Amino acid sequence: MHALVVYDSQFGNTERIAAAIADTLRTTGEVRLAHVDPAHPLDLEGIDLLILGSPTQGWQSTKAMQALLAKLTPQQLHGRAVTCFDTRFQKPRWITGSAARRMAASLRHMGVTLLAPPESFFVEGTEGPLLTGELGRAAVWARALLNRIETPHPVMQR
Numbered sequence: 001m002h003a004l005v006v007y008d009s010q011f012g013n014t015e016r017i018a019a020a021i022a023d024t025l026r027t028t029g030e031v032r033l034a035h036v037d038p039a040h041p042l043d044l045e046g047i048d049l050l051i052l053g054s055p056t057q058g059w060q061s062t063k064a065m066q067a068l069l070a071k072l073t074p075q076q077l078h079g080r081a082v083t084c085f086d087t088r089f090q091k092p093r094w095i096t097g098s099a100a101r102r103m104a105a106s107l108r109h110m111g112v113t114l115l116a117p118p119e120s121f122f123v124e125g126t127e128g129p130l131l132t133g134e135l136g137r138a139a140v141w142a143r144a145l146l147n148r149i150e151t152p153h154p155v156m157q158r
């Protein structure tokens with residue numbers, strides 16, 4: 001299994017979640033962890049699982065992540081497992097918005113059926129830190145993704 005985790009992060013919290021996810025995925029395959037770089041199109045050659053992560057900023061993902069999503073094509077994503085996550089405040093979603101939900105909507109618009117619903121991990125304040133237990137929860141989420149890849153299942157939408 002070859003996975004690619006692409007993240008953006010202003011203060012390092014989303015990066016820490018992305019790294020925890022990558023560490024868990026590494027137990028069963030090769031994983032590349034990459035900071036988003038909209039100047040270069042994603043090379044998805046040989047990638048089985050793509051995970052996108054962004055901080056929630058103004059109810060959506062960062063400009064760089066939006067630019068990356070805008071450059072992705074349905075052809076590039078076809079046949080690959082894809083999902084996404086964000087970091088945000090732990091308040092009701094109608095107050096905070098969610099970058100992951102917005103990214104998921106863009107991915108679905110490209111015809112992607114997500115491997116798992118978009119997930120949020122929570123920060124205490126704008127610059128962090130992550131709430132206690134969130135790195136562990138990221139590892140659990142990553143393990144659940146591996147289970148879903150290994151065991152064919154009806155894909156959930158949320």
Ligand SMILES: Cc1cc2nc3c(=O)[nH]c(=O)nc-3n(C[C@H](O)[C@H](O)[C@H](O)COP(=O)(O)O)c2cc1C
Binds near residue numbers: 058
């Ligand atoms: C410009 C800006 C806008 C933000 N807007 C939101 C928001 O709409 N909803 C929310 O829950 N958090 C918001 N936040 C808090 C971020 O989600 C938080 O800074 C982020 O999770 C930290 O991740 P990072 O360390 O990877 O940048 C905002 C932060 C910034 C800097």
